[in-house]
Amino acid sequence: LSTVSIEGAAEVLRIPATEEHVLRHDRAGEIGLDGGSLTLADGRIAALDSRPHADLHVDASGCAVLPGLVDCHTHLPFCGWRAEEYAQKVAGTSYEEIARSGGGIAASARALAGASDDAVIAQARGLATEMLQHGTTTLECKSGYGLSVDGELRALALAERLDREVPQTVVSTALLAHAVPPGFTADEWMDAVAGMMDAVADRDAWALDIYVESVAFGLEHLERMGALAQDYGLALRAHVEQFSTMRSVPVALAAGARSVDHLACLHPDDVAPLAAADCAAVLLPGAELLGDERVAPARALADAGAICVLATDCNPGTSPVVSLPVVVGLAVRRYGWTVSEALLACTQSAAWVLGLAHDLGALDPGKRADVVLLDSPVSHLPYRFGRNPAALVLVGGEVAWVRPDQAWRLRRR
Numbered sequence: 001l002s003t004v005s006i007e008g009a010a011e012v013l014r015i016p017a018t019e020e021h022v023l024r025h026d027r028a029g030e031i032g033l034d035g036g037s038l039t040l041a042d043g044r045i046a047a048l049d050s051r052p053h054a055d056l057h058v059d060a061s062g063c064a065v066l067p068g069l070v071d072c073h074t075h076l077p078f079c080g081w082r083a084e085e086y087a088q089k090v091a092g093t094s095y096e097e098i099a100r101s102g103g104g105i106a107a108s109a110r111a112l113a114g115a116s117d118d119a120v121i122a123q124a125r126g127l128a129t130e131m132l133q134h135g136t137t138t139l140e141c142k143s144g145y146g147l148s149v150d151g152e153l154r155a156l157a158l159a160e161r162l163d164r165e166v167p168q169t170v171v172s173t174a175l176l177a178h179a180v181p182p183g184f185t186a187d188e189w190m191d192a193v194a195g196m197m198d199a200v201a202d203r204d205a206w207a208l209d210i211y212v213e214s215v216a217f218g219l220e221h222l223e224r225m226g227a228l229a230q231d232y233g234l235a236l237r238a239h240v241e242q243f244s245t246m247r248s249v250p251v252a253l254a255a256g257a258r259s260v261d262h263l264a265c266l267h268p269d270d271v272a273p274l275a276a277a278d279c280a281a282v283l284l285p286g287a288e289l290l291g292d293e294r295v296a297p298a299r300a301l302a303d304a305g306a307i308c309v310l311a312t313d314c315n316p317g318t319s320p321v322v323s324l325p326v327v328v329g330l331a332v333r334r335y336g337w338t339v340s341e342a343l344l345a346c347t348q349s350a351a352w353v354l355g356l357a358h359d360l361g362a363l364d365p366g367k368r369a370d371v372v373l374l375d376s377p378v379s380h381l382p383y384r385f386g387r388n389p390a391a392l393v394l395v396g397g398e399v400a401w402v403r404p405d406q407a408w409r410l411r412r413r
């Protein structure tokens with residue numbers, strides 16, 4: 001491990017330190033963006049200044065320096081794509097019709113079941129590489145396309161293999177209730193989930209997850225998943241209020257959820273309790289745009305002091321998006337957020353969802369040296385929408401990606 005001196009940046013994102021390593025969004029105005037330098041040593045952030053005798057010097061003139069981006073909601077590993085469904089949706093076909101004709105989650109489950117481990121990992125590794133090139137240094141994986149006990153356990157094992165094969169930190173979530181598998185009622189499948197929990201506990205999963213929607217699982221299943229998470233010492237996450245208002249949030253909060261994800265149809269009365277809770281609001285504006293969903297009340301959640309988080313929701317159905325810079329651009333325009341609010345939501349706050357905020361997600365001395373250089377000030381990120389500004393990505397203090405036209409910034413001793 002070497003010493004890296006990042007010198008003369010136009011902006012360095014500085015999140016005010018808190019004891020819990022999480023900053024509620026009503027305090028995002030305290031985030032600093034002054035220029036400066038940064039030294040990395042032994043895989044950690046060593047100091048907020050430069051070093052004359054480093055192994056690697058980085059000319060950061062004109063750049064913004066950010067903590068490595070954290071994508072805390074993706075559905076990797078999956079197999080294949082469903083582009084034809086997107087064309088159908090744009091033409092007005094409903095998801096119910098698509099699902100009835102064999103599409104949707106069932107189609108991805110069939111593809112996963114029919115593919116070798118090597119083929120699934122090859123696709124996931126390719127996506128993780130694209131994410132790295134957009135600044136993502138930590139990502140979450142979810143099972144959920146297994147749709148059987150063996151299939152779910154295989155998906156969890158594949159997530160662990162992906163973690164070994166990519167430079168990023170990979171956190172695994174067991175999305176054991178994604179769609180009701182054929183041949184089961186929702187209640188019967190939850191019995192099967194309870195029966196597989198000992199085997200799930202042997203894997204590396206950090207959280208359990210459930211999809212609560214009229215076409216999937218109900219509030220009673222959310223309660224039951226919460227009880228399982230508690231019994232096995234795992235965090236609880238939940239996909240809620242995406243297409244309809246089911247008042248899932250009070251149930252999720254009572255069950256001790258770490259995050260509630262989607263929230264496009266969040267009931268106005270649930271904003272304040274969520275904002276007051278130690279539970280993150282994970283917002284997925286890529287899915288909202290591509291699914292022509294409603295827009296989550298993100299401005300209200302931020303003003304009320306929620307722990308607000310952004311993620312790609314990368315999946316082959318509703319959000320085939322890998323770029324957190326694109327998600328930041330969407331959040332600024334559609335949520336009326338500042339760019340600092342959007343960046344807080346995909347750095348430290350996203351790390352908090354994954355239980356990693358003590359170790360990464362902010363440029364604090366002692367934290368993991370996951371760092372991204374943008375080739376522009378942060379204001380360009382939402383403004384030059386769709387462009388990838390990531391110039392250099394360091395993971396654990398090592399150069400993991402440098403854009404070819406930016407290699408001139410590096411000077412090795």
Ligand SMILES: [Zn+2]
Nearest residue numbers: 073075239313
């Ligand atoms: Zn999702």
